[in-house]
Amino acid sequence: MSNTKRHLSEEAFEMLGEQFKAFSEPMRLKLVYALMDGEKTVSELVEQTGGLQANVSKHLRMLLEARIVERRKQGLNSYYNIANDSVFDLCDLMCNSIQDRLEADLGSFSAR
Amino acid sequence: MSNTKRHLSEEAFEMLGEQFKAFSEPMRLKLVYALMDGEKTVSELVEQTGGLQANVSKHLRMLLEARIVERRKQGLNSYYNIANDSVFDLCDLMCNSIQDRLEADLGSFSAR
DNA sequence: GATATAATCTACTCTATAGTGATGTAATTC
DNA sequence: GAATTACATCACTATAGAGTAGATTATATC
Numbered sequence: 001m002s003n004t005k006r007h008l009s010e011e012a013f014e015m016l017g018e019q020f021k022a023f024s025e026p027m028r029l030k031l032v033y034a035l036m037d038g039e040k041t042v043s044e045l046v047e048q049t050g051g052l053q054a055n056v057s058k059h060l061r062m063l064l065e066a067r068i069v070e071r072r073k074q075g076l077n078s079y080y081n082i083a084n085d086s087v088f089d090l091c092d093l094m095c096n097s098i099q100d101r102l103e104a105d106l107g108s109f110s111a112r
Numbered sequence: 113m114s115n116t117k118r119h120l121s122e123e124a125f126e127m128l129g130e131q132f133k134a135f136s137e138p139m140r141l142k143l144v145y146a147l148m149d150g151e152k153t154v155s156e157l158v159e160q161t162g163g164l165q166a167n168v169s170k171h172l173r174m175l176l177e178a179r180i181v182e183r184r185k186q187g188l189n190s191y192y193n194i195a196n197d198s199v200f201d202l203c204d205l206m207c208n209s210i211q212d213r214l215e216a217d218l219g220s221f222s223a224r
Numbered sequence: 225g226a227t228a229t230a231a232t233c234t235a236c237t238c239t240a241t242a243g244t245g246a247t248g249t250a251a252t253t254c
Numbered sequence: 255g256a257a258t259t260a261c262a263t264c265a266c267t268a269t270a271g272a273g274t275a276g277a278t279t280a281t282a283t284c
Contacts (some may be wrong), residue, residue, distance in 0.1 A: 005148045005149070006145075006207060008141075008145060008207075010138070012207075013141045013142055013145075014136040016135075016141050016206060016207065016210065017135070017138045017140075017141055018136075018204075019184075019206055019209070019235070020132050020133075020135040020136040020141075020206065021132075021133070021136035023128075023129070023132040024130075024132040024133035025129055025272080026122070026125040026126050026127050026128075026129045026270090026273085027273095029120075029125045029128050029129055029132075030125055032167060032172055033117065033120060034116075035119070035226095036117045038190055041230085041231095042230070042231060044230090051273095052273075052274070052275095053187070053212055053230085053231075053232095054231090054232080054233090054273085054275080054276090055272080055273060055274075056234060056275070057231060057233090058232090058233090058272085059274085060136070060231095060271090061232080061233095062271095067213060071229095074282065075230090075282075076229065076230045076231080076280080076281055076282065077230070077231085078230080078231065078232090080142050081130075082129050084209065084212075086200075086205060086208070086209040086212075087217050089205055090205055090206065090209070091128075093116060093125075093198060093201055093202055093205060094128060094131055094132065094200065094202065095128065096198070097125075097131070097196065097198040097202070098128065098131060099197075101179065101196070101199075116270060119236065126271055137241090137242075139242085139243095153260080153261090154260070154261055154262090155259095155260065155261085156236075163243090164244065164245090165260085165261075165262090165266095166243080166245075166246090166261095166262080166263080167242075167243055167244075168261095169263080170241095170242085170243085170262085170263085171242090172261095172262095173262080173263095174241095175273060184264060185261095187251060187252075187260090188250080188251055188252065188260045188261075189251095189259095189260065189261080190260080190262090
């Protein structure tokens with residue numbers, strides 16, 4: 001990766017913040033992770049996340065507005081899917097970062 | 113990147129969410145970006161972000177607790193710095209994602 | 225057309241946190 | 255040791271959003 005520092009405007013910082021915020025709730029992360037297997041209906045997501053249907057629907061709406069997921073309606077059902085592959089990289093990067101830190105913390109307690 | 117789906121516990125989703133949340137405020141992002149040049153004092157950060165000292169201090173504390181930045185105290189000053197290089201990759205990835213989307217949106221309006 | 229089902233929307237409560245001005249604290253200078 | 259400087263914290267207000275229950279809309283089935 002380049003890692004050159006960008007010049008960001010006020011609006012850019014706000015867009016960035018909103019995008020990060022979309023990933024900041026456990027329920028929304030659960031939904032994103034559930035969708036990593038592929039397209040699913042709201043009912044399936046309700047079942048897999050263990051959330052209430054209204055709540056799941058609300059979070060899906062937020063994810064849709066943040067364009068993290070996309071929606072396809074067919075008959076009675078709404079099918080949701082990950083909108084962009086960068087979501088995979090993003091979650092992977094963040095998970096690795098946390099994991100590295102936890103491992104480093106653990107290392108402080110055991111002789112190396 | 114691997115992109116294999118992880119199995120995450122409830123606690124893992126909460127940790128992930130908290131980490132993302134730390135990046136979800138424009139002021140905190142401004143601070144992170146200001147620190148990309150290297151270590152800075154609170155006064156410098158106040159000046160460069162245009163925020164009030166109390167607010168900057170509060171956000172720095174949140175970033176410190178989220179372990180996104182680290183602090184070094186010397187004399188009257190507190191010097192803050194980026195704690196982990198993955199921050200660079202993370203911000204870069206998110207910026208690119210947003211930029212790609214904006215370019216795609218723009219493309220919808222101009223013939224290709 | 226009546227009924228059932230899937231999803232969304234609305235209204236509400238509750239909690240978290242952003243921003244702000246005043247105050248507190250610790251190191252430094254005189 | 256009094257004043258100054260740099261930063262942190264407190265007290266307060268305003269706002270955002272998470273969760274929930276119930277109403278509403280749209281589609282399908284009889």
